Amino acid sequence: DIQMTQSPSSLSASVGDRVTITCRASESISSYLNWYQQKPGKAPKLLIYAASSLQGGVPSRFSGSGSGTDFTLTISSLQPEDFATYYCQQSYNSQMYSFGQGTNLEIK
Amino acid sequence: QVQLVQSGAAVKKPGSSVKVSCKASGDTFSNYAINWVRQAPGQGLEWMGGIMPVFRTTNYAQKFQGRVTITADDSTSTAYMELRSLRSEDTAVYYCARDEITTGPRFFDYWGPGTLVTVSS
Numbered sequence: 001d002i003q004m005t006q007s008p009s010s011l012s013a014s015v016g017d018r019v020t021i022t023c024r025a026s027e028s029i030s031s032y033l034n035w036y037q038q039k040p041g042k043a044p045k046l047l048i049y050a051a052s053s054l055q056g057g058v059p060s061r062f063s064g065s066g067s068g069t070d071f072t073l074t075i076s077s078l079q080p081e082d083f084a085t086y087y088c089q090q091s092y093n094s095q096m097y098s099f100g101q102g103t104n105l106e107i108k
Numbered sequence: 109q110v111q112l113v114q115s116g117a118a119v120k121k122p123g124s125s126v127k128v129s130c131k132a133s134g135d136t137f138s139n140y141a142i143n144w145v146r147q148a149p150g151q152g153l154e155w156m157g158g159i160m161p162v163f164r165t166t167n168y169a170q171k172f173q174g175r176v177t178i179t180a181d182d183s184t185s186t187a188y189m190e191l192r193s194l195r196s197e198d199t200a201v202y203y204c205a206r207d208e209i210t211t212g213p214r215f216f217d218y219w220g221p222g223t224l225v226t227v228s229s
Contacts, residue, residue, distance in 0.1 A: 001170065034215040036153075043203055043219035044145075044153065050213035087153055091207075091214040095167040097143065097155040 002026055002090050006100035012108040017078045021103045023071045023088035032092035035064055035073045038102075039084045047086075048073065083107050110134040112204050112220035119226045120194050127190040128223045130204030137180075138162040140206040142187035143216060144178060148200040156202075159187060160209055194227045201225075 003026035013019050023033065031051040036044040046055045048064035051071055061076040075082055088100040115129040130142060143158035157168035161180035168176055172191070180187045187204060202223045205216035 032213055034213075036216070038153075043222055044205075044216070045219075046215055046217050049215035049217075053213075055215075055217070089153075089216070094141075094207075094214045096169065097158075099145075099153040099155060102152040 001096055002029060002093055002098050004088055004090055004098050004100040006086075006088055006103050008103060009101065010104040010106065012106045013078055014108045015078050015080055019075045019078055019105065021073045021086055021088075021105075023066075023073070023100050025069045025071075025090055025092075028068045029090045029092035031067045032090055033064070033066065033071045034089045034091060035062075036087045036089065037082075037084045038087065044087065078105075080107075110206075110218045112206065112218055114202075114204060114220040114223045117224040117226070119228060122195055122227055122229055124194050125190060125192040126194060126225050127188055128202050128204075128225070129186055129188050130220050131184065131186045132206065133185065137182060137185040140208055141214075142178075142180065143205045143207060144176075144189040145203045145205055145216075146200040147203070147222075148197070151200075156189070158207075161187070162209070191225075194225075196227050199225065199227045 005024045033051045035048040038044040052064045063074045086103045111133045113131045120126050141158050141160045144156040146154050159166045159178045159180050177190045204220040206218050207214045
């Protein structure tokens with residue numbers, strides 16, 4: 001199975017900050033990497049697919065990059081509504097999806 | 109618009125089974141796989157398995173092999189997830205999520221609201 005490891009597990013930041021979350025795969029997954037945002041009590045929401053493609057309706061302050069085993073999610077200027085938990089997911093093996101453990105983004 | 113509507117919360121005894129439903133609307137059911145993802149209290153997302161109704165094929169995470177069965181009813185555009193031999197550690201919110209069956213990148217673009225399953229004696 002492909003293991004996904006995110007860092008950091010938690011992060012404190014302020015409104016307006018630039019934030020980067022990383023995700024590492026245990027083997028190469030090309031660009032088959034997705035990012036989701038989850039707020040308390042809600043279902044996850046797709047932000048980025050295929051490592052760098054922005055899902056429709058998602059603000060342009062979100063961006064993704066990377067390929068192979070190392071990926072990043074960047075929020076260019078944090079807004080109050082961005083404080084949430086973020087998960088990466090590999091879809092290289094679509095018969096056995098896997099998620100990272102999550103990164104909790106908190107207000108400083 | 110696309111909607112995934114899940115069955116309501118359930119309370120189950122240890123050792124029993126639960127069956128959660130996920131009814132899709134707003135798009136062609138056969139174009140998509142339906143996946144099941146669970147989230148224990150305060151924990152992360154865990155993919156359990158999925159079904160491609162058009163091919164009648166299922167895939168399961170190794171952790172749940174032999175204890176979970178995912179099925180689909182094309183006539184009602186509904187997918188089901190049955191988990192057996194429940195234990196307290198199975199207390200979680202269970203989500204269904206769809207992904208388009210394609211040779212390109214796959215991702216979960218629509219999710220159900222989640223179904224809380226509580227396992228307690």
